Amino acid sequence: MSLRHALLGLLSERPASGYDLLKRFETSLANVWPATQSQMYSELSKLAANGLIDVSAEGPRGRKEYTLTDEGLTELRHWLTETKPQRNTRSDILLRVFFLGVLTPEQARGYLTELQELSEREYENLRRLESSIDWGDDRLSVHGRIALEYGLRFNAMRREWAQWAAGQLR
16 A cells, blocks of 8 residues: 555545644554655645545635545555555564574563553554544545444454463463
8 A cells, every 4th residue: 555545545535624634544543554744735736636535625725625536446456456555564563473492481581571561552542533534425434433442452462462472481
């Protein structure tokens, strides 16, 4: 996934300003694909230059509202149907687990306990996010809830696994 496709996807729902997209991003995609404000505005400029979005309105203080073009929708659909997701093969967390044997058992258990606590915090953050959103019946809400559920289940699994792994250490 790229920031480009995340923005095209958000604009497929309705036109939005950069600020609106940033807020929608923070409440929907940040746990899936983090991005900074400067990255988003830079990508919006590139999308407009490539004809994938248009500036449909301009307001005070340089506010621009962006609309998805037909070419942008075609690009989004192509990405969804014709390209395969990249498997994330790197995991800093699991690489460290692989080498926990160079630590004392107490240090190794400490690492796994921290991972368990991190997973619990991320799980609770997602629960708070879930309750803070005014969910609707629109496509973004339905699919956003599905993606959020993945995050909840992943963190619950990682928490349980870290607890199990700590119990495996001698």
